[in-house]
Structure formats: C-alpha cells, structure tokens
Amino acid sequence: MVVDDALGASGREPRRHRxxxxxxxxxxxxxxxxxxxxxxxxxxxxxxxxxxxxxxSQRGLDDWPAPPGRAAFSGLAGDITATIEPxxxxxxxxxxxxxxxxxxxxxxxxxxxTVEATAHHTNEFVVLxxxxxxxxxxxxxxxxxxxxxxxDPVFTGTRLVSGLSSGEGLIxxxxxxxxxxxxxxxxxxxxxDKRLLVVEPEFAAVLKQLAREGNTLSPVLRSAWxxxxxxxxxxxxxxxxxxxxxxxxxxxxxxELVRQLTxxxxxxxxxxxxxxxxxxxxxxxxxxxxxDALDWRPLTSRLAAAVATARRAGRLSFDDQARSAWxxxxxxxxxxxxxxxxxxxxxAEAHVVRLSLLYALLDGAAEIKLxxxxxxLSLWSYAAASARYVFGSSLGDALADDIHxxxxxxxxxxxxxxxxxxxxxxxSSRAISEALARLARAGYASMERRxxxxxxxxxxxxISS
Numbered sequence: 001m002v003v004d005d006a007l008g009a010s011g012r013e014p015r016r017h018r019x020x021x022x023x024x025x026x027x028x029x030x031x032x033x034x035x036x037x038x039x040x041x042x043x044x045x046x047x048x049x050x051x052x053x054x055x056x057s058q059r060g061l062d063d064w065p066a067p068p069g070r071a072a073f074s075g076l077a078g079d080i081t082a083t084i085e086p087x088x089x090x091x092x093x094x095x096x097x098x099x100x101x102x103x104x105x106x107x108x109x110x111x112x113x114t115v116e117a118t119a120h121h122t123n124e125f126v127v128l129x130x131x132x133x134x135x136x137x138x139x140x141x142x143x144x145x146x147x148x149x150x151x152d153p154v155f156t157g158t159r160l161v162s163g164l165s166s167g168e169g170l171i172x173x174x175x176x177x178x179x180x181x182x183x184x185x186x187x188x189x190x191x192x193d194k195r196l197l198v199v200e201p202e203f204a205a206v207l208k209q210l211a212r213e214g215n216t217l218s219p220v221l222r223s224a225w226x227x228x229x230x231x232x233x234x235x236x237x238x239x240x241x242x243x244x245x246x247x248x249x250x251x252x253x254x255x256e257l258v259r260q261l262t263x264x265x266x267x268x269x270x271x272x273x274x275x276x277x278x279x280x281x282x283x284x285x286x287x288x289x290x291x292d293a294l295d296w297r298p299l300t301s302r303l304a305a306a307v308a309t310a311r312r313a314g315r316l317s318f319d320d321q322a323r324s325a326w327x328x329x330x331x332x333x334x335x336x337x338x339x340x341x342x343x344x345x346x347x348a349e350a351h352v353v354r355l356s357l358l359y360a361l362l363d364g365a366a367e368i369k370l371x372x373x374x375x376x377l378s379l380w381s382y383a384a385a386s387a388r389y390v391f392g393s394s395l396g397d398a399l400a401d402d403i404h405x406x407x408x409x410x411x412x413x414x415x416x417x418x419x420x421x422x423x424x425x426x427x428s429s430r431a432i433s434e435a436l437a438r439l440a441r442a443g444y445a446s447m448e449r450r451x452x453x454x455x456x457x458x459x460x461x462x463i464s465s
Contacts (some may be wrong), residue, residue, distance in 0.1 A: 041241055053254030067280055068093055072378035074371055075273070076302055076362045077103075083299060087289020090140035091279035093382060094128055098144045098249055100358045100379075101126050103307070105197040105247035106148060111313035113357045121227050121359065122310075125248040127203055129390055130279040137251040137279060138201055141337070143291075150296065151304040159195045164206045167220030170196075171230045182320050194244045203250035207260035210270070218270045221248075225273040250274070254390045266340050272347045276342050278386035289451070303362075310361040319367040322356075324425050325438035326373060333380075338442035339395035351383070352376045395442060399427060400435040404444050407462035413448075416458045436460060 016407055069336045073096065081096045088095070104122035112119040149156040174194055200206050210218050216232050223230055224246035224396055231240040257276075265271055318326055333348040356374035360368045366461065394401050406422055407414060414422075419432060439445035449456040 008220070012356060016067065034384060045222075061287060063389055063454055065382060068096075068382040069166045069265075071374040072096065072382070074375050075359060076299075076306060077359065077375075080299055080303070083294065084143050085282070085292065086144060087285075087291035087294075088136070088139060089283055089285050090136040090143065091130070091282050093217045093277060093379075094130075094137060094140035094279040095143060096276050097126050097128075097275065097379065098141050099147075100124070100362075101247050101249055102144050102148055102197060103362060104354075104358050105159070105195055105245065106152055107189070107307055107361065108195050109243060109245040110240065111310050111316060111357065112279055113316055113353050115350075115353065118127040118344070119227065119315075120350060120357065121245065122353055122358055123225065123227070123245050123247040123272050124275065124351075124356065124358070125221075125250075126275040127224055127248075127250040127252055127257070128277050128279045129254050129386065132253050132450040134281055136281050140279070141199065141249060141251075147296070147300065147355050149304065150300050155195065155197075158195050159193065160199055162173055162199050162201070163182040164198060164200060164217060164221075165209055167216030167218075167230075167232055168239075169223070169233065170217070170220055170246070171239055171241045174230065174244045174246070175239045194241070196244070196246045198246065198248045198250075200248065200318075201254040204256040204260050206250070207252075207257075207262075207265070210265055211260075211262055218265060218268065221246075221268055222273060238253050248274070254278075257390060266343045269346075271344045275351060275380075275382055275383045276344065276387040276390060278389055306364050307361050309364045313361060313366075316357055316360060316366070317370055318356075318373070319369050321370045322368050322373045326369055329373070329377060338444075339393060340391050341387055341394070344391065345384050348380060348384070352380050355379055393442075393444060395438060395444070397435060400438045403432070403435055403460075404439055404462060405461055407439075407445055410462075413461040416460070 072078075073092070077099055079166055081092050082093055084090075085092050101124045104124055107122055109121050109123075112121045112410045114120070130137055145156055145160070161173065174196060177192060183409075191364065206217070209215055220232065224244060227244070229240060229242045230244055238409060259272060316335055317323075329352070330349060333352060337345055343446055352373075353376075356373045359372040359375045363372070393404065395404075402422070403419060406419070416429075416432070419436075420427065420429070436445065436447070440447065444463055446461055448459050448461070450459055451457075
C-alpha cells in the first residue's frame with residue numbers, strides 16, 4: 001500500500017490526452033459529495049466532453065483528482081476532520097491539510113526530523129486551489145482557527161498575519177532584537193516568539209509581487225521554509241531573523257495560479273515548497289450545520305495535549321517498520337518528472353517527511369510509525385494529483401506547450417510545415433526544432449518519417465497511452 005501511494009506521489013502522469021469537461025461544473029463543484037470512511041464519494045454525473053483546453057477551469061469532473069485514501073484521515077487529524085465535516089460545505093481535505101499546517105506552526109521549532117545535516121521542522125507551506133467563493137476555502141480555515149483559539153488564543157491572536165509584500169517586511173516582522181541572544185555570538189535562541197503563520201486568502205496578489213524587479217520575497221520565503229536565518233544583504237536593510245518558524249496557508253483559483261506563477265518561480269524552488277491542494281464545495285447546506293451544538297471538549301483536550309507534547313518532542317525518527325517502508329517509497333518519490341510538474345513536485349521526499357512528522361506529533365508518538373508514513377504518502381499523492389490537475393503536462397515552455405496542444409487535437413499528426421503554419425511562420429525552424437526535441441525527450445511526442453518524392457516528410461504525433 002505504501003508503494004502504491006508513493007508511485008502516485010512521484011507525479012508520473014499517464015501519457016494521454018484526456019477529454020475536458022464543462023467549465024461550469026469544474027469551477028462550481030456543485031455535485032453533492034460527502035465524507036465516507038475518510039473518502040469523498042462524489043456525484044458521478046460528469047459534464048459532457050469539450051474540446052481540449054489548457055485552462056484548469058475548462059476541465060471536467062473526471063479530471064478532478066481522486067480524494068485522499070483512508071490513511072490520510074487517520075488519527076487525531078482524521079477525528080477532528082470527521083467531526084467538523086457534516087457541519088460545513090468545506091472540502092474535508094481543506095480542513096485536514098490546514099489543520100496539519102496550523103498545528104505545525106503552533107508547536108514551534110522544537111520537533112524535527114534530521115536528514116543528513118538538514119533538520120526538517122514542522123513548518124509547511126500549502127496553497128488551496130479552488131474556485132473563488134464556491135470552494136469554501138476561507139470557511140475551512142475559519143473552522144481550524146476557531147479550534148486552535150480554544151487551546152492557544154495567544155498564538156491565533158498574535159502570530160497569524162497576512163499581507164506578504166517583500167522579503168524585508170517578513171524579516172522585520174521576525175527580526176532579532178538588538179543585543180538579543182541570536183544577534184550575539186553565543187548563537188542561543190532569541191526569547192522572542194519566532195512563530196509566524198501567514199494566511200493569504202488572495203495568493204495571486206503575492207505572486208504578482210514576486211514578479212516585480214528587485215523584490216526579495218521569493219528567496220526569503222525559500223529560506224524560511226528551509227528554516228535558515230533570514231537576511232537581505234543591503235545597506236538599507238541590515239536586519240536579520242534567526243530561529244524563525246514560518247508557515248503559510250494560501251488560497252487561489254487554478255487559473256490565477258497558472259497565470260501568475262512565472263516559469264522562474266516554478267523552476268527556482270519557490271513553487272515546490274508549497275503543497276498544492278485542490279479543493280471544492282463538498283455539499284450544499286443552505287442553513288449551515290449545527291457545529292455550535294457539538295461538545296468540543298474531548299477533541300480540544302486531545303489537541304491541547306498533542307501541542308504540549310510536541311513542543312517538547314525534539315528529534316523524531318522512523319521506527320523499524322516505517323523505516324523499511326520509507327526506503328521502498330523513497331525510490332518512487334525520487335523519480336524525475338518532466339516539465340513544470342516535475343519542478344513543482346521536486347521536493348516530494350521532504351514534504352512526505354514533514355507530513356509524517358506532523359501526523360506522528362498529533363498522535364503524541366515518540367517515533368514516526370508506519371501509519372503516520374502511510375498517511376503522509378496518501379496526502380502527498382493527492383497533492384501530486386492536484387498539481388497534475390492544475391498544470392497538466394505543461395513543460396513550462398510556451399512554444400512546446402502550444403505544439404503539444406495542437407498535436408493532441410490532430411490524430412493523424414502534423415508535418416513540420418504544418419507546425420510552422422500554426423505560428424504563421426513567425427517562429428524560427430531552430431526554435432520549433434528545440435521545442436519538438438523537448439517534447440520527444442519528455443515522452444509527449446514522437447516523429448515518423450514518410451517517404452514521398454524527394455526527401456522524407458516528418459510527421460509528429462502526440463503520444464497517448
């Protein structure tokens with residue numbers, strides 16, 4: 001079971017072009033769904049097939065990633081999600097993943113898993129991808145925030161922020177106080193609270209900031225995910241932030257993410273520090289649920305105990321059973337995937353380690369057990385499938401992607417001359433040759449030569465399974 005999940009997590013996509021469904025159903029997610037044994041059972045009335053298109057908003061219900069398996073909803077995380085789920089239109093996976101991220105932020109920097117010389121802490125970045133308003137992304141976070149306010153009101157009252165704009169601004173919010181331990185040569189921890197949970201309901205605005213010339217937000221956020229000291233070496237901004245513990249919950253629509261995420265940010269490691277999670281409305285509750293009538297004391301008591309224990313946990317490792325399974329899964333997680341999808345899923349191993357750590361700490365465990373690893377692999381598989389839904393088979397090369405889309409619509413293939421005609425012969429033969437070679441290397445296209453009078457003719461086809 002672990003190996004199957006890991007293979008899905010590798011991001012490997014079948015080489016086929018799938019029919020796209022209607023835009024309305026994909027974006028509104030109005031099919032009624034419910035949580036059944038930790039899985040979503042969705043309305044099977046898919047929208048009629050439509051012509052191929054790249055925009056995620058034009059993909060149908062058949063393309064929507066299958067929900068995470070039962071393993072992802074195990075332990076305390078699953079119990080909390082299952083308790084909230086009947087009383088909200090939010091997607092259960094949105095509740096689950098935000099619960100994990102907020103928990104990891106609230107417990108701080110103490111617990112960690114070490115890989116070689118790198119310590120992986122419990123801070124995570126997640127971006128929920130779904131239609132604006134209809135996906136209930138904000139509502140799902142409200143439930144999680146309300147729960148943590150009951151056990152740590154100081155955290156939710158002072159360590160939740162929004163409005164990412166620049167790297168300097170983030171460093172200033174977490175800066176070492178002058179003369180503090182971290183700013184001294186002793187290297188001891190600064191007594192100030194270095195936890196920060198950034199909640200960005202309009203992540204597209206943040207992505208626009210990254211594209212501005214001279215903006216330092218991207219490299220600073222990359223260092224923050226890594227747990228490295230934050231500093232920008234400029235004359236006007238000499239401040240430094242050490243021992244930080246930054247987590248991010250971001251919300252965006254699929255089309256905004258595709259449009260605003262530049263190829264640079266996809267390739268430089270910014271995007272692959274985020275878990276991409278597709279979410280949509282799970283059901284229709286015209287009058288809402290009855291969540292205020294629930295007795296939260298048993299769950300808040302368990303959650304408070306988990307937070308307290310996790311803050312003292314220190315270093316965790318796999319137990320023998322989980323370690324054996326991890327070695328097997330690691331091979332699949334490490335497989336290279338072509339195109340922009342490969343760039344975005346390149347940190348599969350690190351995300352699975354952090355998710356495993358979070359599941360273990362929520363259960364109050366002193367070791368990461370097989371169940372925790374299986375839960376992490378199941379959730380990562382959904383994240384990888386979500387990234388495939390959003391970015392498809394894009395190579396991050398506009399010309400190659402345009403050619404691939406055209407080939408996918410021509411069962412008999414296209415000649416080199418016909419491919420050049422697609423661009424009114426405004427693209428050079430060299431550029432087209434490089435794009436075709438890239439498609440061939442990625443396994444997205446193949447070429448055959450047909451002999452006619454004179455020189456043979458190249459015919460290019462999209463590869464389908």
